[in-house]
Amino acid sequence: MSVCLTDYLENSARRFADKPALTENGGVVCTYRELRDAARRAAAALARQNVQGTVLVMAGRSIQAVQAILAVLYAGAAYAPLDPTSPPARLRDICAALDKPPVLCTRQQLARCPALTELCGQVLVWEELIESAPDDALLENRRQSVRPDQTLCVMFTSGSTGVPKGVVKTHAAMDAFETAFISQFSLTDRANWGNQSPFYFDASAKELYSVLRTGATMHILSTGLFSQPLELVRTLNALQIDTISWVPSALCILSRMDVFSVEKPAFLQRIFFVGEVFPIEHFRIWQAALPDVAFTNLYGPTETAGIGCWYTVPAAFSGQVLPIGGPLPGVTVQLRDENGRIIEQPDVQGEIWLGGETLAKEYLNDPERTARMFVSENGMRFYRTGDLAGRDGQGLLVFRSRADHQIKHMGHRIELGEIEARAGAFPGVDRCCCVHDTAKERLILFYQGAAPMKELYIYLRRELPRYMVPARLVPCEMLPCNANGKLDRPAMTKRAEEL
Amino acid sequence: MLRDEIKEIMEELRPDLDMETETDLIDRGTLDSFDIISLVSELNDAFDIHISVEDLVPENLNTLDAMVQLVERHQQED
Structure with missing residues (x-):
């Protein structure tokens, strides 16, 4: 039977039924059993209404967003997560790209955005879905139908023509990534994650599925905390958070406001940072404040599940730019010149090509772009990232610039x-x-x-x-x-x- | 006047807000973390003060008048 990411939750709900899977605002707790039950209840309702294809999921920073995503997966469908506060134009574009998709939202979200009724094919209200009866046989039937290349999610990213483009990822790709990621960093059920990336943001997926697969706990931090850095650090300490995967912009809020002179995160053991370059002067403030923490730079475009490259910064690091390092197990990374030839020389810059099982399947409804950006060579698929990089003295990859006008x-x-x-x-x-x-x-x-x-x-x-x-x-x-x-x-x- | 200068800074930062009528800017999430960081750096530069992390609580930033008081306090102390 091919892999389906709901298996992660099934296994963890068996092993850790009464353990918190998710918390919200410090107080509200959702155990693994509760997460599974809510998702399966809603999934049965979705399956009975014959919901298929890709479901637009209004996904805020909440336990409910995770339950909704998992409900869609249990029902055998795929999800496209969207910021519930998205501007109307973005919502319109994404609904058009998905061709009037079914939408899953809360009553409150629907009240705030009545246009969903027009823009979407079917409006599925969360509060109604979770009231319905579970149906194990129906969900088992949906589980059996999951194919190896089943779409997991469609993530929308900025497009240069003014219209966002959808990246289609599969269960198999995300599973291949999680297998490598969890083993590379020895992630276990004991980790206490402090989640910053909202679930509509691509970077949150690697964290969410790591947590579900290992049976760890994810504490969803509210947006408002990032406006009050001292309160944020106190919350990290109150929740004994030991693992975070944040964008450098969020980390820089703390270093810029010199919060460590008042209070330090006392329980942190591992900090992943991802999504953009971490300015070195801010990195040094963090490293000086938390000398015993492992800092790991993660690199990977939306066109891969999770990330492709990583670099754990040694205590004695004295460079001016943090390398993106080298590939995760199972990922192939190459530098190519303008003609697509592999660059062997150590001091020559080239475009990063990523290859392996973790690559996305395609761009939504865009075979021309898919063919241009995803190329096959000798049986391996590669994604041409458009990121230009070189290698430092130790052979580590160092990001230099973009080949176009894309920025972070x-x-x-x-x-x-x-x-x-x-x-x-x-x-x-x-x-x-x-x-x-x-x-x-x-x-x-x-x-x-x-x-x-x-x-x-x-x-x-x-x-x-x-x-x-x-x-x-x-x-x-x-x-x-x-x-x-x-x-x-x-x-x-x-x-x-x-x- | 101090109040007008702060108002001008806010209008540049968030042209969509009418600072005379806005309340609960932090509690309602009208200003997000990036607005706050930009605001602090603008206020520090404009008035040669040092707003600390302990000042970043809703009471000090919820309204234009609260911001004025925060800056005045720092001008006396710093």
């Missing part, structure tokens, strides 16, 4: 073109250019035209996810261009740094 901001990957396409559609924006000011870690949009700044900002907040909304909008008489008439991005990046 607040741990999210963003195509600057998507922001420009949205802003350019606003009346009174004749031309615009979005740049990433890495020194201050902010996005700046320069625009030409009569659009009032306040109205443009309000429009962008409605059209784009929070992390893509520029911190500053700067009206310009004329955007600088180079000799070929193309936007002079380097000039604008320099100007952004001077703002």
Whole structure:
């Protein structure tokens, strides 16, 4: 029988029935037995309503979001998690990409977003689903139907044309990743995870399935805690959290506010950071404050399940850039030149190609892009990441830059073109250019035209996810261009740094 | 005036908010962690103060007037 990730929960619910699987806001607890029961109850209702394909799941930072995701999987379907506070334009685009999908949401989420009824094929209300009777035979039947290449989830990521693109991942790929990840880092049921990545964010999947498979506990930290760093550290200590996997932007909140001079996280043993480059001066503040903690850099694009490369930083690390290291077991990583040839020389930069069982299956409804980015060679599939890297003196991979205008901001990957396409559609924006000011870690949009700044900002907040909304909008008489008439991005990046 | 300067900083940071009417900015999550970090760094630079992590509680940041009081306190102490 092929793998299905609900097996993780089945096994852990047998071994650790009364142990907390998830907690929320420090107080609310969901044991493994409760998690399994709620998910299976809702799953039976989904199966009886013959829900199939990919279900849009409104997934906030809550126990309910995990229960809903697992319910969809128990019902033999796949999920596409979405931020319940997504702006209307994003919701519209994603529903269109999924072709009027069924949507699973709470009553409150539906009340806040009545458009779901129009945009989605079938509206499945959580409170109604969990009231229905369980049906073990029906779910067993659904479990048996799971194929080896069954879709687990569709994760949406920024697209340069202005429309988000869906990445399709399978159960088998996520399982291959978890097998390698758990064994590489000796993760066990004793771990107490402090979850920062919301469940609509790709980075949360590796953490969620590690927890479910090992039978560990995940404490879901509320968004508000990250606005109150001292309260956040006190919460980590009260919950005795020992393992975290956060984006560097979140870690930097603590180092920037010098919270360690007042209180330190006393129980942390392992810190994974993922999603973007950890600025070295902030890393050093963390390392100095917590010398006994293992710090591990994880690297992997959305197009793989979990991550592909890792690097645990030694105490004596003195470099200026944290390497992304080398591959997890089972992952192949190569540097390729512009013609796709493998680079053997140690000091030559190239594009990272990832290969192996953990790769995503495809881009949703986009065979042309899939064929371009996922290539097969001698029986192995590779994904061309577009990330340029070199090797340091020890042969470790070091990320250098992107081959395009994709950037990382607040741990999210963003195509600057998507922001420009949205802003350019606003009346009174004749031309615009979005740049990433890495020194201050902010996005700046320069625009030409009569659009009032306040109205443009309000429009962008409605059209784009929070992390893509520029911190500053700067009206310009004329955007600088180079000799070929193309936007002079380097000039604008320099100007952004001077703002 | 101090109050106008802080208002201006907030209007630049969040052009969508009317600071005269907003309350419970932290408790309601209107300002997120990235707004807070930007605000602290702008206030520190503009008034040459040092807002500490212990100041980052809702009482100090929920309204424009609370922010004014926070800055005034620091101007006297720092």
